[in-house]
Amino acid sequence: MKGAISSVAVALSLGAQFVLAAPSDVAKRGSGVTPITVKGNAFFKGNERFYIRGVDYQPGGSSKLADPIADAESCKRDIKNFQDLGLNTIRVYSVDNSANHDECMKALADAGIYLVLDVNTPKYSLNRANPAPSYNDVYLQYIFATVDMFSRYDNTLAFFSGNEVINDGPSSVAAPYVKAVTRDLRNYLKEQKLRQVPVGYSAADVDTNRLEMAEYMNCGTADERSDFFAFNDYSWCDPSSFTTSGWDQKVKNFTGYGIPLFLSEYGCNTNKRQFQEVAALYSTKMTGVYSGGLVYEYSEEDSNYGLVTIKGSDVTPLPDYKALKSALDKTANPQGDGNYNKTGGANPCPKKNSPNWDVDSTGSLPTIPKPAEKYLKDGAGKGVGFSGKGSQWAGTASSSNSTGNGSSSSGSSSGSSSASTTSGAAGQTSSAAASGLVKPFTVSMAPVAVSLVTIVSTLFGASFILL
Template identity: 30%
Template structure:
């Protein structure tokens, strides 16, 4: 007689280089973020009836019909039993990314933090369908002006990861992969991501979570270009898997939400830079799937369904079913890096700011006005400064380019440590994109900087090609 699948005998997800594996087969999360109420455990056994209903094929927008293979939960109660719910999810082939922190976070110090991690591991490490433990969520939040870069946080998270892995090796049936989720604030979180993934496997993250809302407004070329820029930023620094622990745009800002990015994320169509200059890349070689944000609406506009399970028009419930249904297997070419060295010049590795005098030499680049939405374009300006970290930086205009205007060249002087692109709407100037820190220092003669709006909130890195 065939044995039924449950949380004790389902094949666990493992990691091979920068890919997830389910046995001998490649795997990636086709997931959804599921946390109906903050700080209330949604998968303890008192929720069994709710979960069973979500798994029924008669539930139009339930987990089974949504074609998901994973859920992300943010907070759990380790004092409760989870066996019945984890068994039900396992029988449906669903894995769980378990949030191991709640009100207790890394900011509470190692004694309290590690005690929380231990408690969650004690309850959940016995379940084979635990995809991983997330030991931090957007812990680095630099602020609009980067006033809180959080350079010390990755080393504290890594210390927690090292403790948790060592504890599980002695006390659990298996060592569950450990991760943390970063917000998409690239000038800060790309170097932070590299700090999380580098060095000794005993303390680095086993995979990286990245909360990505880049697929937002603009043309399809701009959206694909935003994914291209992010993927290129991770290339060569990812010895472990990277997954989008949150993905999608807010339907209140971009409607309807169609989830067309799924095709690119899982490698159906290759990414190309917005400028059209650059070789196409397979995103699935670098990023392994993700979790749609989010299942239920929570008053902020992100949810696909009401709390009663009804579709919210244009929020993407039908679209995610359509797009996830197309993904029936996973195939990409991972890397064989094994490890990545930790860059001592990365402030997130060092744990503190590293003084920078800006560009070491003058750099001559091409500047473009790539705003094509609306079709009439927008007037833009590129400004630069050499005192970005001052209370009131002095910005100097480099060039102004009219709507749909031609490319122009400019030489940014030695010492430039900030470049900003602003665009005009109704006689007001708005932030569109910027370059500073490590992203700025990568500039070289002959590069092209694209003037366009970049997520998040116009503070993303300007695209360089």
């Protein structure tokens, strides 16, 4: 843990080197891509069903807090591999919102590649152990500035307002804060008349409250519900099958779910990865419920999930790269609409079931902190980037605490808010050492590479990182 912390401290100092700049109109106009929208429980590119065929992209992992979208040269280098693999989406866990991202975003757009972006960073995130103080105006200003910047790119597909904040039963008490953040992000986009980029949550695959978390993100009033739901799933470990992995039961459990669902991380590496799950994920056995997924991860880090190794400017494909390429090449998307749920809609809120789901279904969400209301009206202004001081023990918190679902409070001064979540900037549960992924329907121990940064920030707060 010490090594990760010291590495983060060094990397944070690099933030000042980036030049502050908002996306230019030229970059946006030249995107040449159709923004992705939500219809029922699916994503669409115009009138065509859109399936996420992607990879998680955070070179350096926890040892180097860096912004891959601000590094145009490396971004363009890696785009060639994204195209070779047949990808249409990448996920990035942390960006410096004081940097300029035009060049990389345009290069991605020219290649037909979309971005799913986590809006949090290690220093600007919710603290799952003590969420109330960390849900404050300083935090919201930071993430508002991030969505303000990236909503202007047509190839920004979606924002993750959090990643694995809820990673067991006791931490479910943070769910109302997680949901309030997505509400606030959607409200900010609306009030600032920005493109309504879908906002949702990336959940841990926790068997005791996986379904409850999904239901919670899609219950209550329209302004409080999430645009989509995703979770990190490592339950298919080759050699396996649709039934052996338990994916058939997950499809059954989520049938009828009213918003898009996809895998924000997948690709168990307990055994040699063949990516057999690709054929299932893009088949009509699953596409009525799922909209694809993102493979963990592009670059080889300490947890050995990489598709390539990166040394300086040299990129070398690993066996997993070839295996994924083969699986994707052999697997086409279904013809037509993939049997998606055209009507969509909300579901009932899950009932409290302590200790697995410790959320009162009749409660309300925290209201937006009073000082943050001005950002909805006047805009968030400039982002402070990686060099910022952090938010977890700063600013003014919400005046209302919550223990339940936001069925009665939008938490917005204008009354036009919306819903979902927030966390750190990585891909992993805090208890994970990723030494072995467990059987289906147990807590999935996701990779540790990017996630050590999230663990530190979420459990201990930004002040711990800066010690």
